[in-house]
Amino acid sequence: MAIDAATTGALAPVMSFALVGALGVGAQWLAWRLRLPAIVLMLVAGLVIGPVTGLFDPGRDIGPLMGPLISIAVAIILFEGGMTLSVQSLRGAAEGVRRLVFVGAPLGWLLSALALHYVAGLGWASSAVFGGIMIVTGPTVIAPLLRQARLRRRPAQLLQWEAIVNDPIGALAAVLAFEVVLVLQAAESAGDAVLDITRGLVVASVLGVASGWAIAESFRRAWVPEFMKVPVLFTLLLGVFAVSDTVLHESGLLAVTVMGIWIANADLPSYTELRRFKEHATILLVSGVFILLAANMKFDALALLNWQAAAFVAVVILIVRPLTVLISLLGTKLPMRERLLVGLTGPRGVVLVAVAGLFAERLVAEGIEDAALLTPLAFALVAATVVLHGFSLRPMARAFGLAGAAIPGVIFVGGSRFAMAFAKALQDRDVPVLIADANRARLRSAREAGVPVFFGDILSEAAEHGVEIMSYGQVMAISDNDAYNTLVATDLAPEFGRENVFQLKRAKQDSKRHALPATLGGRITAGGLTYYELAAKMSDGWSVRSTDLTDEFTLEDWAAHNPEAILLASYDESAGLTLIEHEQAPKKLSGVRILALAPQKPDRTEAPQTER
Numbered sequence: 001m002a003i004d005a006a007t008t009g010a011l012a013p014v015m016s017f018a019l020v021g022a023l024g025v026g027a028q029w030l031a032w033r034l035r036l037p038a039i040v041l042m043l044v045a046g047l048v049i050g051p052v053t054g055l056f057d058p059g060r061d062i063g064p065l066m067g068p069l070i071s072i073a074v075a076i077i078l079f080e081g082g083m084t085l086s087v088q089s090l091r092g093a094a095e096g097v098r099r100l101v102f103v104g105a106p107l108g109w110l111l112s113a114l115a116l117h118y119v120a121g122l123g124w125a126s127s128a129v130f131g132g133i134m135i136v137t138g139p140t141v142i143a144p145l146l147r148q149a150r151l152r153r154r155p156a157q158l159l160q161w162e163a164i165v166n167d168p169i170g171a172l173a174a175v176l177a178f179e180v181v182l183v184l185q186a187a188e189s190a191g192d193a194v195l196d197i198t199r200g201l202v203v204a205s206v207l208g209v210a211s212g213w214a215i216a217e218s219f220r221r222a223w224v225p226e227f228m229k230v231p232v233l234f235t236l237l238l239g240v241f242a243v244s245d246t247v248l249h250e251s252g253l254l255a256v257t258v259m260g261i262w263i264a265n266a267d268l269p270s271y272t273e274l275r276r277f278k279e280h281a282t283i284l285l286v287s288g289v290f291i292l293l294a295a296n297m298k299f300d301a302l303a304l305l306n307w308q309a310a311a312f313v314a315v316v317i318l319i320v321r322p323l324t325v326l327i328s329l330l331g332t333k334l335p336m337r338e339r340l341l342v343g344l345t346g347p348r349g350v351v352l353v354a355v356a357g358l359f360a361e362r363l364v365a366e367g368i369e370d371a372a373l374l375t376p377l378a379f380a381l382v383a384a385t386v387v388l389h390g391f392s393l394r395p396m397a398r399a400f401g402l403a404g405a406a407i408p409g410v411i412f413v414g415g416s417r418f419a420m421a422f423a424k425a426l427q428d429r430d431v432p433v434l435i436a437d438a439n440r441a442r443l444r445s446a447r448e449a450g451v452p453v454f455f456g457d458i459l460s461e462a463a464e465h466g467v468e469i470m471s472y473g474q475v476m477a478i479s480d481n482d483a484y485n486t487l488v489a490t491d492l493a494p495e496f497g498r499e500n501v502f503q504l505k506r507a508k509q510d511s512k513r514h515a516l517p518a519t520l521g522g523r524i525t526a527g528g529l530t531y532y533e534l535a536a537k538m539s540d541g542w543s544v545r546s547t548d549l550t551d552e553f554t555l556e557d558w559a560a561h562n563p564e565a566i567l568l569a570s571y572d573e574s575a576g577l578t579l580i581e582h583e584q585a586p587k588k589l590s591g592v593r594i595l596a597l598a599p600q601k602p603d604r605t606e607a608p609q610t611e612r
Contacts, residue, residue: 016061020295023049024287035148037386039141039350042287043379046294051302058296066292067361073285074358075241075256077351078175080281081167082260096154096334097161100342104162104328105169108135111320116377120312125181126363126371130378132173133355134316134348137163141349141386149393150471152402155338157468159345171355175254176201178359182366204244204251208258211240215259216266286350293357293375305376312377313384321346337400345393347385353378408473408576409433413458413488415442417538418526418597419478422568423451425544425595431577432471436463437479459491469495474579477503477522480531489522498522502579505530526597527566528582534597541600544568548593558594565598 011019023045031038049056058066113131116122122130142163146156179201215236218224224232240259241252325343356378363371397403409432412419423433423446435446436454443453456462475492477485485503493501501522507530526534547558559565567580571593 011056011061013062013065016056016058019049019056020288020291021284024284024291027291028283028287037141037145037390038287039290039382039386040390042290042350043294043383046291047297049291050295051297051299056295058292062292066296070289070292070354070358071252072238072241073289074354075253076237076281076285077289077354078171078253079237079256079260081171081351082257083264096158096329096332097165099328099332100158100162100325101165101169104324105135105166105173107327108320108324109173111324112316115312115315115320119308119315120373120377121308122370122373123368125184125368126374128177129174129181129359129363129371130356130374132175132177133170133352133359134381135166135170135173136351137166137346137348141347145345145347145389145393148390149397150403150408151341151393151397152468154334155341155397155402158338158342162342167351171351172254172257174355174359175257178362179251179254181363181368201254203247204254205258207240207244207247208255209262211236211255212259212262212266215263216268219268220266286354289354289357290350293353294379297376297379302376304373305380309373309377309380313381316381317344317346317385317388337402341397341400341402344396345389347389348378348382349386350382353382409471410577410579411436411458411467411472411475413437413475413477413485414479414481415439415446415453416478416480416531416535417445418534418544419476420446420449420451421538421544422476422595422597424449425546426569426577427451429546429571429593431571434467434472436467458488472496474500474577475502475522476525476579477501478526478531478534482506482531486521490520493522500579502581504534505582507532524582525579526568526582529566537597542597543600544595545598546571546593546595549591551591555594562596562598565596567594567596569595571595 024042027041027045028038030036031041050058062069109131112134113124113127116127116131117124120127137159142159146160151159215233218232219229237256237259241256243252244255245252322340322343326339329339329342353375356374360371360374363374394403410423410426412423412433412435415435415437419435423435426433427450432452434452434454435443436456436458437443438455438457440455443455446453454463454467458467473496475488475496477488479485482504486506489501489503502525503522504526505524505528506521529537549555549558567584569577569579571577572591
């Protein structure tokens with residue numbers, strides 16, 4: 001087999017899978033390092049190894065495995081999307097989000113289908129299916145764009161929650177439209193078509209609800225041990241998909257989506273761990289499917305993208321999306337500038353390409369020839385929206401007066417004199433700060449000083465909806481409860497990155513009896529002081545002061561004049577704010593401003609103009 005592959009220029013299947021995985025994950029990592037949209041790099045990588053160089057041809061190198069692989073991957077992607085649709089969260093969401101879901105989703109489906117039919121020139125069958133999945137605005141794409149643009153809280157939340165909630169709804173709409181098209185193609189009469197559609201919906205819904213209920217009950221009653229929950233979930237997911245497809249062709253996608261929605265609303269104690277694992281699996285699958293579909297593109301398919309395709313992309317960006325949002329938000333109290341910003345921002349992601357690629361193949365097999373355009377149209381729409389919004393969102397937000405602070409801020413978990421002093425020092429340098437505490441009395445001094453506060457648990461659902469997370473890039477867990485600090489750091493690490501989550505040294509950390517595993521908690525800050533050691537220094541009159549380092553006044557000079565001071569952070573105009581870990585020095589030794597905790601009386605020998 002390996003000899004044949006080598007002589008024909010084809011890659012062995014194992015090498016093909018390794019190449020797809022390496023390119024997908026590598027593109028994600030490189031995009032993170034370069035702060036670029038990952039989807040653009042994945043598109044370039046897939047096209048380079050596929051139609052450009054011919055190094056990898058999925059049809060040739062993987063063969064009959066490609067179809068089932070993409071089907072299963074899309075099923076898992078849609079199941080994970082269903083697991084994000086919490087009815088309780090939707091009920092508590094802002095009015096604007098509900099409007100974008102209940103009014104915007106069907107309206108966007110209709111307008112997208114009209115654009116596909118009248119502008120792109122597709123038939124009604126292909127337009128209905130692709131128009132459904134076009135509802136999705138790319139939750140995997142919108143989050144990095146929002147972090148880069150740093151919008152104000154309300155428009156950022158509107159865009160983020162719309163993407164999360166409409167993700168499964170758009171997939172569900174496409175699946176339903178696809179089922180209708182299949183039935184209409186096969187049915188001999190209108191009565192048969194209605195009967196088949198009803199039967200498909202009932203079978204898929206019953207299987208999805210029954211499997212979701214079975215998972216929820218077995219997990220809740222501890223019939224499945226903790227270490228087997230994810231394997232059992234995956235096995236049942238694949239089983240439901242296969243059984244539903246066997247009973248009624250192509251109904252498996254609907255069944256697994258319903259199954260995910262049921263589990264999302266079952267209030268399972270282990271739901272967070274399950275969803276996090278599913279998100280990790282989905283990233284791998286999304287990357288792999290995108291690389292496969294891009295590499296499988298042919299130049300003759302790309303040649304189908306004519307002036308009608310360009311006109312379609314322009315109509316979607318400039319007419320369909322803004323019109324959908326403006327009509328959906330009629331009668332709300334949202335300012336017009338926020339409506340316009342949301343209406344002009346609608347990036348599509350890899351889910352659109354994955355689902356469109358799968359349905360395109362199925363529709364072509366059913367004799368709908370114009371469905372061959374769906375995949376290249378999906379690539380064109382994704383590339384255009386991601387690149388356009390990636391470069392335009394921040395300037396557009398500034399023009400509308402909706403841009404947040406340019407510097408990622410810090411969330412302080414735990415109100416104290418130290419937290420207030422540090423937060424105030426950062427706020428004076430235009431760094432966004434927030435002090436969160438469940439004890440209102442501990443927030444009194446911060447409120448009086450004009451420092452933003454959040455009264456409540458930073459891990460609560462109220463914080464998820466009420467805190468402008470996009471404005472912050474780092475977290476300091478500095479409450480008087482060491483266990484809670486560890487919990488906060490561990491829980492928020494996946495959201496902010498472990499390198500951006502800090503906590504105070506635990507009081508009994510040096511004792512083997514009380515030492516926690518290295519996998520828990522965050523990086524140690526505040527010079528390795530415990531909460532009570534830090535409180536004692538604040539009581540003795542210590543304060544947070546800033547000093548500018550120059551080529552003439554270096555870090556070594558500062559340290560010589562301030563032997564007792566404790567480095568907290570460094571600020572650079574280009575790199576922004578960096579919290580300093582215990583026993584760590586700033587990466588840049590000159591041209592930065594450092595913040596440190598120091599005794600009340602400064603050293604008289606230090607140049608007075610450098611310290612503030």
